[in-house]
Amino acid sequence: MKRALAKITGEICKKFGNDPTRMMDIAMAVQERFGCVSPEAMDEIARAVNSHRVEVESLVTFYGFLSVKPQGKVVIRLCRDIIDWMKGYESVADAMSRELGVSMGETTPDGAITLTHAPCIGMSDQAPAALVNEVVVTHLTPERGRQLVRDLRRHLDPQQLVTMVGDGNNDHPLVRSMVRNNIRMRGPVHFADFEPGSGLRRALTLKPMDVIREIKESRLRGRGGAGFPAGLKWEMAANAPGGKRYVICNADEGEPGTFKDRVLLTECTGQLLEGMAIAGYAVGSDTGIIYLRGEYRYLLPYLESVIEERLRRGFLGRDILGKKGFRFDVRVQMGAGAYICGEETALISSCEGLPGVPKNRPPFPPQQGYLGCPTIVNNVETLCCVSRILLEGAAWFASMGSPRTTGTKVLSICGDCRKPGVYEVPFGISARELIEMSEAENTGTMLIGGPCRQMIGSERFGGRICYDDLATGGAILIFNRARNKLEIAEHYLDFFIEESCGHCTPCRVGLILLKKAVHKVIEGAGEPSDLAEMRDLSNFIIRMSRCGLGQAAPNPVLGALEIFGDLSAGFVAERKPGLLPEFDLSKAVIDAEMRVGRQSKIV
Amino acid sequence: MAAKPRIATVSLAGCFGCHMSLLDLDERILKLAELVEFDRSPINDYKDFRARCAVGVVEGGCCTEENVHVLERFRKQCDLLVSIGECAISGGIPAMRNNIPLRECLEEAYLKSPGVYNPGGVIPNDPEIPLLLHRLYPCHEVVKIDLFIPGCPPPADAIWDALVSLLAGRPAAPAYDRLKYD
Incomplete structure (x- = not known):
């Protein structure tokens, strides 16, 4: 057994050039073969x-999908994002856990099935959803969860769970997924017809520096969220x-509530690869890497x-x-399941x-990135835009959108609305229009x-989606008035606490302190x-954290506080001086009372 | 002349190092005595409050039920409560026991430690000994604290600055060089 492990592990390493x-x-190949990366394998x-x-x-210990201890042959990862939670995560989790006879995080005694949870898996428009190995199952209910477990017990083949396939390329023989695209609005950049090779052909008639000039003239900004001018990065x-x-x-795309890149990867794959080749031509690169999140393995x-x-x-390769x-x-x-890898320097790591730990900047990736070489990291949507810009021209692209944010944006809208899904809209559209388009009612918070961006209340629904006002990498989450804003903030703090790499103290410790404070107010024990x-x-964590995760994590709390006014009376009150409500003296002395056999005099 | 503001100090689960730092004000302690009236404090050995105080200064965290009782009393008797030093703010050395069950701590201290002579195997349990809490609590987890002066101990200058600012009705934001130790 041991020798077999050594032999097979050796072969896997050799396959990747012992690099x-x-x-x-x-590590992922070893995990796939043996169900874990054991100490011997390491x-x-x-x-x-x-x-x-x-x-x-x-x-191995950094990534969520890698495991040192053996896992079941089938691993069920229930998505625990707030949207799934609103749509019934808890009852589904409970039903599956009862049916399996194990709790969350455990494996059945026969080593067949592991039940665990995952942060947002990019299916918020079809929640509650789960990954069963790499197979996605959507629209779960307690009954469907139980049935899923019974089926798996019989055949242990996740692919057999897919009885209905989704629309578009989800029906492709190599995908065969029940995921639905839910494209609700088709815009001219991404969802219009695209003749393969047309953008590239136009690019190759230009000099590389003129391609960069074209991108600069289109004023294309990065679609991942930060909005850095793409042309400048390329230059x-x-x-x-x-x-x-x-x-x-x-x-x-790991930002909770974002799933637009999943749809672009499914439906605009050619346009994306074309954008990469154009970028390669413009900056003088011969190698592209698509960093695909582990949750989208089914698209590989x-x-x-x-x-x-x-x-x-002949659209890739030589000549x-x-x-x-x-x-x-x-x-x-x-x-392999690490939110932080959406940050470009962590992604490069x-x-x-390496573990997905952000690098110090400067040097910036365009100066020294992957393996120390100049590297451009662009979002899926940005690269899709590139192909269209080369085809239709910079002026065409710049004529859409708002003055300082050109083009269209693909949004993923989900939450308390009747039409969750993907919308390609011109930049500059207002939040209120999005509410109407997605048929949301009684909206309280977005x-x-x-x-990691911003929480807004109704007084800002007139705000516009663009980099100067309401900036977004694509996620739009809608909550109705019945949802408690602080509970939303607390939910996301849990997420950030789990995803924090622990490298720097303000993020590692600060977020836990912040969660305690939020929880205290939710419990009704808060003071002004x-x-x-x-x-x-929050401001301290934002100022002192080393990377974007910590610098963004307190945003939901700040957002909730800003629109807290209407709620504060019920939650927060001045209290008489004395012991804090969350301090329970009788609990604190119970050990000692048991030990010495007498009661405290002051409880 | 208006009555001087009153100040109270106490050391809970601390080492009195912060009070030593307070005494380290040197001749300024005379100036302080001119500015304020010392109420309950180890400095004058008053065991309880004589009147309501403007400022209470707390050294050390809460390790026993008595610490909690005293801290609660300080909270009720003082307008402003100030946590000074590592132990009051974070638990400090006494918090090293926080990950060890109380029972193990007592057995280690009274029965198992090298050099312990305790043939009867007795763990002290006089009714006058206050009960230990299951872990050490920093002060702000027990009562509301208005101000924190970090340090182990905070330098006399930091304490002086904070008290003088408070007496003058100014926000007691410590200067950067009072807070950095490298």
Whole structure:
């Protein structure tokens, strides 16, 4: 057994050239083969790639989908995002856990099935959803959860759970998924017809620097959320000293409530790969990497088939479209369940076979990124825009949207609305229009851009979706008036606490203190001074955290506080001086009372 | 002349180091005595309050039921309550027991420790000994605290600045160099 493990692990490492920068792929292959990356396997990997055991272990223990301890042959990951929670996560979890006879996080005694939960898996428009190994199941109910468990017990084959397939390419033989696209509004950039090769052909008639100029003139800004001008990023990479350059597509959409890249990856795959090749031509790169989040593993065979098809048709590979010397290849790097890898420097770390820990900046990735080489990291949607801009021209693109934010935006709308799904809308549309389009009623609160951006109340529903007002990477979450804003904030604090890498103290410790404070107010024990303290602590965490996660994590709390006014009376009151309500003296002395056999005199 | 504001101090589960730092005000302690009236404090050895106080200064966290009782009394008797030093704010050394069950702590201290001579195997249990809490609580987890002066101990200057600001009705924001120790 041990020798078999050593032999197979050795073969896996060899398949990836014993290359330590491919450690992610190695660890995932080992996990797939053995159900875990055991300490023995870690020793073998370290030996084969000439690294250290600690390097392997720090990688394996970092990612949610990698495990040191054996897991079941089938792993059910129930999505625990707030939207799933609103749509019945708890009753589904309870039903499945009873049917399996194990609690959350446990494996059935026969080692067949593990039941656990996952943060947002990108299915908020069809919640509650779960990943069963890499197979997605949507619209769960307690009864369907029980049935799913009974079926799995019989055949242990997740793919057999898919009885109805979704629309569009979800029906493709290589996808066969029950996921639905739910495209509610088709815009001209992403969901209009796109002739494969047309954007690329136009790009290759230009000089690389003119392609960059075209992108700059379109005033395309990054669609991942930060809104950095794409042309400027490309120019920095093109001008940076260095030989090899890389184009990375960030397909790690992990922001809770975001699922638009999932639809673009399913329906606009060619347009995306074309955008990458154009980027490669513009900055002088011959290698592209798509960093695909582990939750979207079910799209991998399809993505790879599209890459192959484009190689055959001369849109990728050597001498693309007959242009001598222009070569561009793309590989897919799978992620393994880490929210932070959506941050570009953490994503680069992950591509390098390291734990997804953000890097210090400067140097910025366009100067020194992947393996120290100039690298551009662009969101899926940004790269799709690139193909269309080259095809239709910068002026066409810039004529849409708001003055300082051009083009259209693909939004994923979910929550308390009748029509959750994907909407391609021009930038500058108001939050109120989104409420109407998605047929939401009685809306009390919206999270624009997911929890790491901003929570707004009704007084800001007139605000516009653009980088100067309500910025978003795509997530629009809608909550009706019955939802408690602070509970929403607390839910997301739990998420950020789980996803914090623990590297810096303000984020690791501060978020827990903040959660305690929020919880106290929810419990009705808060005082006005607690609100001020929550604000101070939030600002401290934002100012002192090392990366974007900590710098964004307190935003839902700040948002809730800002629109707290109408709620505060019921929650917060001045209290008489004395012991705090959350301090329970009788509980604090019970150990001692039992030990010495007498009662406290002051309880 | 208006009555001077009254100030009370106490050391709970602390080492009196913060009070030493208070005494380290040197001749300024005379100036302080001119500005305020000392009420309950180890400095004058008053065991209980004589009147309501403007400021209560608390060193150390809560380790026993008596600490809780005293802290509650301070909260009720003082307008402003100030946590000073590591132990009051974070628990400090006494909080090192927080991850060990109380029973194990007592057995280690009275029965198992090297050098312990305790042939009867008795763990002290006189009714006058206050009961221990299951863990140490920093003060702000027991009562509301208005102000924190960090340090182990906070330097005399930090205490002086804070008290003088409070007496003058100014916000007692400590200067950066009072808070950094490297």
